[in-house]
Amino acid sequence: MSGRRRAGENDMAARAVNTQGADDVARRISKYKMLYVMLLPAVVFLIIFNYIPMYGATIAFKDFWMTKGILGSPWVGFEHFERLFATDKFWQVFRNTIEINLLRLLFGFPAPIVLAILLNEVRHKLFKRSIQTIVYLPHFISWVTIAGIIFSLLSNEGLVNKIITAFGGESVNFLTSNAMFRPLLVLSGIWKEAGWGTIIFLAALAGVNPDLYEAATVDGANRFKQIVHITLPSLLPVISILLILNFGSMMNGGFDQVFNLYNTMVYESGDVIDTYVYRIGLTQGKYSMATAIGLFLNIINFLLLILVNQAAKRMSGQGIY
Known part of the structure; x- marks a missing residue:
């Protein structure tokens, strides 16, 4: 019983720490919300122009045809790298x-x-x-x-x-x-x-x-x-x-x-x-x-x-x- 009690107390302490951490993050975001708003356009720019285009890297493993597009082009594996x-x-x-x-x-x-x-x-x-x-x-x-x-x-x-x-x-x-x-x-x-x-x-x-x-x-x-x-x-x-x-x-x-x-x-x-x-x-x-x-x-x-x-x-x- 004492072991279960300790485990329960540890779980409660961990939840309390996580709750406190989440509250700290929320307070920090609320305090500096205008800075995060100013940061938002840069984040959106990176997502649109740097991360979404990463999908195009799959062309390296396909026999790409513009008429078929990236999804429609057949896979060829590492053939291009071997050549x-x-x-x-x-x-x-x-x-x-x-x-x-x-x-x-x-x-x-x-x-x-x-x-x-x-x-x-x-x-x-x-x-x-x-x-x-x-x-x-x-x-x-x-x-x-x-x-x-x-x-x-x-x-x-x-x-x-x-x-x-x-x-x-x-x-x-x-x-x-x-x-x-x-x-x-x-x-x-x-x-x-x-x-x-x-x-x-x-x-x-x-x-x-x-x-x-x-x-x-x-x-x-x-x-x-x-x-x-x-x-x-x-x-x-x-x-x-x-x-x-x-x-x-x-x-x-x-x-x-x-x-x-x-x-x-x-x-x-x-x-x-x-x-x-x-x-x-x-x-x-x-x-x-x-x-x-x-x-x-x-x-x-x-x-x-x-x-x-x-x-x-x-x-x-x-x-x-």
Whole structure:
């Protein structure tokens, strides 16, 4: 009897805790109801445009016909994945995507960090704001416009080649050279996005206690030592999170940039998965194959995100969850 009594008391206590928790949630929702109302459009947007379309991923396992629709198209299982993995062209663009993104990570990721530190060291406010405006501006220019500028500068009859030939040199095929294309992608990407990327790092630096710099100055530390021992450690949490997110999009080739800059002469080094999916999906009508590629790459991105996040948490204690 005593055991039954204890069990009944435990059940009553558990129900009381659950009731109290539900009441707390209800009170919290009631207190912040306007914030939840403001959040509602974003939630609806995500459901409509991010979650409902996930059903379309089943196309990767079907022989999709537009006239039959997703439901009416017959199932083929993993046939598209088998054909995909047996295609040499897929592995070429897969390798190109990884190599280009590693170059972007190696050279492009540190660029806004360095630029933010340099801007943080500027003491003249007007000059600092002017520089910030100048470096932010390329972010708002479309890749179509930037590609036009690059073509005007680097084509065989462009300004750069005219300068080279004026000094007695031979014109360089910048836009049709496989050796030149990847550096062109990395450098143009840095020029366009490095300034915009400094916003997050400058916001993190704004929260650093000025007393730390004053104490370092009293101890005799110069500006370089202050950057190494105060500025960079203060940025490490933000750097860790952004690095994890960058690895989580490792399979994204940057369609806008590559599509507007590449040509058939540089497919060997510049054709990435995004442009390959565009060609076989939209221009050739192989929707099932294109969906299979996208699903496969999203799985890789997800696994990379999990692995890099776990590694970052073990090394620095910082992660996105």
